[in-house]
Amino acid sequence: MSLIHLFRRCNQRCVFCSWPEEGGRGPEADLRGWLKEIAAMPAGLVQLSGGEPLLAGAYNLCLLLGAVRRLGRPVELQTNALAAADMPQADLIKLAGALNAAGGYFNVNFPAASPALDYKITRARGGFKKRLAGVRRLMRAGAKVRLTHVISLLNYKALPAFAALAAGSLKGAAWIQFSYIKGAGRAEDGTFIPEYLKVQPYLEKALAACARAGIHCEVDHVPPCRLGEFWRLNVDIEKMRKGLKGPHLLEKKRVRACRGCRFFKVCPGPRKDYIAVHKTL
Numbered sequence: 001m002s003l004i005h006l007f008r009r010c011n012q013r014c015v016f017c018s019w020p021e022e023g024g025r026g027p028e029a030d031l032r033g034w035l036k037e038i039a040a041m042p043a044g045l046v047q048l049s050g051g052e053p054l055l056a057g058a059y060n061l062c063l064l065l066g067a068v069r070r071l072g073r074p075v076e077l078q079t080n081a082l083a084a085a086d087m088p089q090a091d092l093i094k095l096a097g098a099l100n101a102a103g104g105y106f107n108v109n110f111p112a113a114s115p116a117l118d119y120k121i122t123r124a125r126g127g128f129k130k131r132l133a134g135v136r137r138l139m140r141a142g143a144k145v146r147l148t149h150v151i152s153l154l155n156y157k158a159l160p161a162f163a164a165l166a167a168g169s170l171k172g173a174a175w176i177q178f179s180y181i182k183g184a185g186r187a188e189d190g191t192f193i194p195e196y197l198k199v200q201p202y203l204e205k206a207l208a209a210c211a212r213a214g215i216h217c218e219v220d221h222v223p224p225c226r227l228g229e230f231w232r233l234n235v236d237i238e239k240m241r242k243g244l245k246g247p248h249l250l251e252k253k254r255v256r257a258c259r260g261c262r263f264f265k266v267c268p269g270p271r272k273d274y275i276a277v278h279k280t281l
């Protein structure tokens with residue numbers, strides 16, 4: 001798995017952005033540079049990230065996706081989906097076609113189930129309405145869409161509301177990943193990292209609602225011991241069983257409380273940035 005940041009340009013100002021624009025905008029579009037970077041990356045999934053990748057425009061992205069497809073690499077195109085609300089549908093159809101041909105999907109960061117909470121997190125006026133429209137237009141264009149819901153101190157009590165939104169207005173998404181906030185970028189000081197134990201009841205309720213609605217879910221950065229009956233949804237378990245190397249081993253570390261845990265062999269432990277804030281599980 002390889003992550004490439006196309007640039008830092010973005011149409012949101014998320015309070016927990018891990019790659020904020022403050023560091024410089026970078027070039028508008030640099031196809032040659034992007035391809036050079038991708039070709040030098042290890043084999044496997046290519047994650048196209050930003051900033052906001054859709055701001056590169058459908059034409060540039062289609063060229064990039066075509067080139068990545070010729071490299072035989074599957075692609076994840078990460079987006080906040082705002083721009084998809086305004087792009088011509090014909091462009092979205094071309095983009096979805098290029099992504100499908102590359103064995104890829106859109107990964108839409110959808111952070112809230114209400115306009116007020118969306119604005120509190122993304123600081124993009126009208127963002128909720130646009131994102132909803134953008135996701136629906138992507139799906140109508142034939143794209144495969146994964147939704148990522150980043151769990152933070154700001155939104156964890158609304159996790160069941162997000163599950164209801166996914167089962168209603170966002171119906172048709174291929175799957176949802178609930179991902180715990182990282183202590184990085186604008187959120188480096190850990191301010192927005194809630195305690196697992198406080199989040200657990202809301203997360204279990206949301207996962208149960210998704211299960212009832214037949215929505216496939218996975219969970220990242222929440223250890224199996226804090227997922228109750230949903231522990232199998234933790235994405236690290238498979239990687240650990242297969243002995244894969246990757247960021248999960250670098251970002252996480254077992255702690256004293258892990259001794260004797262029944263998941264010891266399949267869990268790399270809690271995130272190090274979580275422990276830096278909360279000291280234990």
Ligand code: SF4
Nearest residue numbers: 223225258261267269
């Ligand atoms: S190894 Fe540690 S973090 Fe992982 S499930 Fe067990 S107690 Fe939890």
